[in-house]
Amino acid sequence: MEDNRVFNFSAGPSMLPLQVLRRAGAEITNYRGSGMSVMEMSHRSKVFDEIFQGAKEKLRRALKVPQEYEILLLQGGASTQFSAVPLNLISATGRADYAITGNFANIAFQEAKKYGAVRAACSSADKGHTYIPRQEELDLDPQASYFYYCANNTIYGTEWHYVPETGAVPLVCDMSSDILSTPVDVSKYGLILAGAQKNMAPAGLTVVILRRDLAGHELPITPLMLSYQRMIDKDSMYNTPPCWCIYILGLVLDWVEEQGGVEAMEANRRKRAELLYETIDGSRLFTAPARADSRSYMNVAFRTASDELDAKFVAESVEAGFTNLKGHRLSGGMRASIYNAMPMEGVERLADFIRRFDRAN
Amino acid sequence: MEDNRVFNFSAGPSMLPLQVLRRAGAEITNYRGSGMSVMEMSHRSKVFDEIFQGAKEKLRRALKVPQEYEILLLQGGASTQFSAVPLNLISATGRADYAITGNFANIAFQEAKKYGAVRAACSSADKGHTYIPRQEELDLDPQASYFYYCANNTIYGTEWHYVPETGAVPLVCDMSSDILSTPVDVSKYGLILAGAQKNMAPAGLTVVILRRDLAGHELPITPLMLSYQRMIDKDSMYNTPPCWCIYILGLVLDWVEEQGGVEAMEANRRKRAELLYETIDGSRLFTAPARADSRSYMNVAFRTASDELDAKFVAESVEAGFTNLKGHRLSGGMRASIYNAMPMEGVERLADFIRRFDRAN
Numbered sequence: 272m273e274d275n276r277v278f279n280f281s282a283g284p285s286m287l288p289l290q291v292l293r294r295a296g297a298e299i300t301n302y303r304g305s306g307m308s309v310m311e312m313s314h315r316s317k318v319f320d321e322i323f324q325g326a327k328e329k330l331r332r333a334l335k336v337p338q339e340y341e342i343l344l345l346q347g348g349a350s351t352q353f354s355a356v357p358l359n360l361i362s363a364t365g366r367a368d369y370a371i372t373g374n375f376a377n378i379a380f381q382e383a384k385k386y387g388a389v390r391a392a393c394s395s396a397d398k399g400h401t402y403i404p405r406q407e408e409l410d411l412d413p414q415a416s417y418f419y420y421c422a423n424n425t426i427y428g429t430e431w432h433y434v435p436e437t438g439a440v441p442l443v444c445d446m447s448s449d450i451l452s453t454p455v456d457v458s459k460y461g462l463i464l465a466g467a468q469k470n471m472a473p474a475g476l477t478v479v480i481l482r483r484d485l486a487g488h489e490l491p492i493t494p495l496m497l498s499y500q501r502m503i504d505k506d507s508m509y510n511t512p513p514c515w516c517i518y519i520l521g522l523v524l525d526w527v528e529e530q531g532g533v534e535a536m537e538a539n540r541r542k543r544a545e546l547l548y549e550t551i552d553g554s555r556l557f558t559a560p561a562r563a564d565s566r567s568y569m570n571v572a573f574r575t576a577s578d579e580l581d582a583k584f585v586a587e588s589v590e591a592g593f594t595n596l597k598g599h600r601l602s603g604g605m606r607a608s609i610y611n612a613m614p615m616e617g618v619e620r621l622a623d624f625i626r627r628f629d630r631a632n
Numbered sequence: 633m634e635d636n637r638v639f640n641f642s643a644g645p646s647m648l649p650l651q652v653l654r655r656a657g658a659e660i661t662n663y664r665g666s667g668m669s670v671m672e673m674s675h676r677s678k679v680f681d682e683i684f685q686g687a688k689e690k691l692r693r694a695l696k697v698p699q700e701y702e703i704l705l706l707q708g709g710a711s712t713q714f715s716a717v718p719l720n721l722i723s724a725t726g727r728a729d730y731a732i733t734g735n736f737a738n739i740a741f742q743e744a745k746k747y748g749a750v751r752a753a754c755s756s757a758d759k760g761h762t763y764i765p766r767q768e769e770l771d772l773d774p775q776a777s778y779f780y781y782c783a784n785n786t787i788y789g790t791e792w793h794y795v796p797e798t799g800a801v802p803l804v805c806d807m808s809s810d811i812l813s814t815p816v817d818v819s820k821y822g823l824i825l826a827g828a829q830k831n832m833a834p835a836g837l838t839v840v841i842l843r844r845d846l847a848g849h850e851l852p853i854t855p856l857m858l859s860y861q862r863m864i865d866k867d868s869m870y871n872t873p874p875c876w877c878i879y880i881l882g883l884v885l886d887w888v889e890e891q892g893g894v895e896a897m898e899a900n901r902r903k904r905a906e907l908l909y910e911t912i913d914g915s916r917l918f919t920a921p922a923r924a925d926s927r928s929y930m931n932v933a934f935r936t937a938s939d940e941l942d943a944k945f946v947a948e949s950v951e952a953g954f955t956n957l958k959g960h961r962l963s964g965g966m967r968a969s970i971y972n973a974m975p976m977e978g979v980e981r982l983a984d985f986i987r988r989f990d991r992a993n
Binding site: 299491511595 | 653711857
C-alpha cells in the first residue's frame with residue numbers, strides 16, 4: 272500500500288481516505304492562502320465559517336436531510352448523547368423505550384434511568400446479542416417519548432436491516448458505526464446521533480441530526496452544553512467547536528461525493544462484507560456468531576471453536592501486516608471492522624489470509 | 633514570516649508553534665512507522681497509549697502537578713466544565729462562591745445555580761469588568777464547597793495576578809487562556825480547568841487537573857461523561873478521547889520544554905505584553921481600559937476615544953497583514969491576543985503599526 276500504510280481493521284477510530292490525509296497535510300501550515308492552519312483559526316472567522324457551513328451542507332446533501340431537521344456538530348461522543356437524549360426528549364411523557372441489542376444500547380438505557388421511566392422494548396441478551404429482534408418481537412409503549420436503538424453493534428457484529436415501525440413515537444438512533452455507509456430515510460427519525468470516528472472524521476466530533484420540533488423541551492437540570500435548543504440557537508457554536516474534526520469531515524464528504532455518494536458506499540460495503548462472510552462460511556474452522564439476517568456490514572465478528580486457535584490467528588495476522596483484528600473483550604474471537612475508507616484490496620488480502628490459515632490449521 | 637503565514641491575534645483558537653504544525657504534517661499519513669495517521673489509530677492501541685500517556689506526563693512535568701492530582705483529558709470545552717464543576721463538587725455543602733470578573737465567570741455562575749446555592753463573592757461588573765477585585769474585597773463563605781474564579785478574562789483583558797486565599801475552601805480555577813504561560817502552584821488548587829485552544833492544542837480538548845479526594849461525590853443526576861470519578865477510573869477513556877488534539881498537545885509540550893518550560897513562557901509573555909502596554913500608554917490616541925494592576929498578559933484590550941477611529945484601525949490592521957485584532961462585541965475596541973506561540977516579531981510589528989497609526993491620525 273502507498274506510503275507504507277497498513278490495512279487497519281480497528282473498530283474506531285479507523286481508516287480515513289488517503290487523499291483526505293494528504294490534502295490535510297499539504298495545507299496544515301497554511302490553509303488555502305489564509306496564512307494559518309485550520310487548527311489556528313478563530314471559529315468566528317469568515318474562513319472557518321466557510322469550512323463549517325460547507326461541512327454541514329455536504330452532510331445534508333449526502334444524507335438528503337430534510338429542511339425541518341437541524342444538523343448539530345458537537346463534542347463528547349455518543350456517550351454524551353446517552354445523557355442528552357433523555358435530558359432533552361423524555362419530558363414529553365416521562366417515558367421511553369430502548370432496544371437492548373448490545374453493549375452501547377444497554378449503556379444508553381442505564382443512563383436514561385437517571386432521567387425518566389425507561390423500559391426495554393426488546394433485548395437480545397438471551398443469545399449473547401447475536402441477533403436483532405424482529406419488528407413483531409418489539410414490545411412497544413405507545414406513550415413513550417421516543418424509541419431508542421443502536422443501528423449497528425460494533426462489538427457483536429450485528430446490524431438492524433430494517434427501520435422499526437413505532438407509530439407516532441419518534442425514533443432515536445445511534446448510527447455511530449454505519450452512518451454514511453448506506454442511504455437513510457432521515458424523515459423516519461426524530462433524532463440521529465453518531466460519533467464521527469468510524470466513517471466521518473477523527474474522534475472528537477459528534478453529529479446530531481434532529482427534527483426541530485423535538486428541541487426546546489429539556490429538563491431544567493440539563494447542562495448548558497447538552498441543550499439541543501441552545502445548540503440550534505447558536506448553530507453549534509455556543510463555544511468553540513472541534514474545528515479540525517469538522518474540517519476533516521468536510522474533506523471526507525468531498526471524497527464520499529466523488530466516489531458516488533452513500534449509494535456507492537452501500538455497494539462497496541456489501542462487496543466487502545459479503546466477501547468476508549462467504550470466506551468464513553466456506554471455511555472449516557471459522558464461524559460468524561451473528562444470525563444470518565442480523566449480520567453487520569461494518570463489523571464482521573468471527574471465531575474458531577478454540578480460544579487458542581483464535582489467539583494464533585490474531586498473532587499471525589499481526590505478523591502478516593493486518594492490525595486490530597482481535598475481537599472486543601466482551602465478545603472474544605476476532606473482528607474485522609470495514610468502514611467506508613477500507614480499500615477492497617485490504618478485504619481481499621484478509622480473505623486470502625483467512626483461507627490460508629484455514630488450510631494450514 | 634515563513635510559509636507565508638500571518639500574525640494571528642485571535643483570542644482562540646490561536647497560533648500554534650510552526651515546528652509543531654510541520655511535524656504533524658510530516659507524519660500525517662504514517663505516524664513514525666505505524667502505517668497510519670494518529671487520526672486513524674485505535675485509542676486502545678499501544679502506539680496511541682504512548683502518545684496519550686506521554687502528553688499527560690509532559691503536562692505533569694511542565695506544571696509540576698503533584699501526585700495526588702489527576703490529569704483528565706476531556707471534551708466539551710470550559711463551558712461543559714461550567715456544569716461539571718457544580719455537579720461534581722457542590723454536594724459537599726450545597727453552596728459555592730463565584731468571583732464574577734467577566735463574561736465566562738458569569739456564565740459559570742449562572743449555570744451553577746441549577747445545582748446548588750451559589751453566591752457572587754465579588755463582581756467587577758460595576759466598572760465594566762476592567763479590574764480584578766483585591767483579596768480584601770472578596771466576600772467569602774467559609775461553608776462554600778468551592779470558590780470559583782476565571783484566571784484571565786479574554787474579553788476584557790484582565791488577569792488575576794494573585795491566588796485568592798480562601799482558607800479550607802477549595803479553589804476552582806478556569807485557566808483556559810493563561811495555562812502554560814506562567815508557573816502555577818497546583819497544590820493551592822482543588823481543580824484547574826482549561827480549554828486547550830489558546831496555549832495548548834487545537835479546539836476540542838479540555839484539560840482538568842483535580843485533587844483526587846474531590847472526585848466521587850457527584851450528584852445522582854450527573855451525566856455519565858461529566859463524572860470526574862468515572863473519568864479517573866477510566867483514565868479519561870470512558871469513550872474515545874479527542875486523539876488528534878491530545879497528540880498535538882504532546883507536540884506543543886515538547887516545544888514548551890525546548891523553549892525552557894513555563895518559566896521561559898512567563899518571561900516571553902511579559903516581554904510581549906509590556907511592549908504593547910508601553911506602546912499604548914505612550915500613545916496619544918490609545919488607552920487600555922484595564923486597571924494597571926489587573927492587566928492581562930494574554931489579551932491586551934485597547935481602544936481610542938472614538939468608535940470610528942477604532943474601526944479604521946481594525947480595517948488598516950487587516951490590510952497590513954494582522955488578523956483578528958477587532959475586540960469582542962461585548963467590549964468593543966481592539967484586542968491583541970498574544971499567547972505562547974505568538975512570536976515576539978509579531979508583537980514588535982504590531983507595536984510599530986500602533987505607533988504609526990498614532991502619528992498619522
